[in-house]
Amino acid sequence: MRDAVALVALVVELPVPLFWLLMHPAAEFWRSRARARYYWMAPAVWAGVALALLLPLDWWLEERFSRHPLFAVAGALLLLGDVWLIRRVEHQAGWRVLVGLPELHSRKSGAGQASQPRGQVVSAGIYRRVRHPRYLGMMLAWAGAVLLTGSTRLLVLVAGFMGLALLVTELEERELLARLGEDYAEYRRRVPRFLPR
Numbered sequence: 001m002r003d004a005v006a007l008v009a010l011v012v013e014l015p016v017p018l019f020w021l022l023m024h025p026a027a028e029f030w031r032s033r034a035r036a037r038y039y040w041m042a043p044a045v046w047a048g049v050a051l052a053l054l055l056p057l058d059w060w061l062e063e064r065f066s067r068h069p070l071f072a073v074a075g076a077l078l079l080l081g082d083v084w085l086i087r088r089v090e091h092q093a094g095w096r097v098l099v100g101l102p103e104l105h106s107r108k109s110g111a112g113q114a115s116q117p118r119g120q121v122v123s124a125g126i127y128r129r130v131r132h133p134r135y136l137g138m139m140l141a142w143a144g145a146v147l148l149t150g151s152t153r154l155l156v157l158v159a160g161f162m163g164l165a166l167l168v169t170e171l172e173e174r175e176l177l178a179r180l181g182e183d184y185a186e187y188r189r190r191v192p193r194f195l196p197r
């Protein structure tokens with residue numbers, strides 16, 4: 001049961017930085033291709049990660065650093081931390097922000113004008129404490145999944161994805177600075193990226 005819960009968390013959460021790694025560097029390109037983004041790219045990324053985790057499942061779980069119950073308890077608490085952060089983000093900013101729609105949608109500024117991305121700085125609630133609560137929760141879920149399984153190979157995979165998540169948040173912040181300007185720059189000076197002060 002512990003392995004199943006952990007794998008569901010990983011299948012849901014691991015594709016997120018891969019998806020955004022494809023989106024952020026070419027945000028303008030994807031803003032004009034909403035259908036391709038949601039109906040082709042997102043399912044392809046999630047399906048690819050699911051297949052990479054589930055087809056060689058025995059291989060991923062073959063080597064274990066621990067199966068101690070305290071690791072399982074810690075892992076479950078980290079997964080609950082992710083759920084709590086998801087609820088905070090959804091409650092504070094709405095489901096559209098939770099899934100990143102404002103970052104990739106655009107709106108027409110007026111007749112003949114170029115489209116401009118939607119959005120404003122969300123700085124209330126959980127966003128007063130950390131700039132990226134969703135990524136923080138995602139990384140908590142990954143760590144929780146590793147502790148639940150005790151898998152050495154998943155630990156290495158998750159360590160790599162942690163680095164990828166750091167890269168993606170940096171790309172996202174550059175895009176937010178370009179899109180939201182000084183409002184986001186001031187917010188970034190005031191609020192830490194992941195760990196509350």
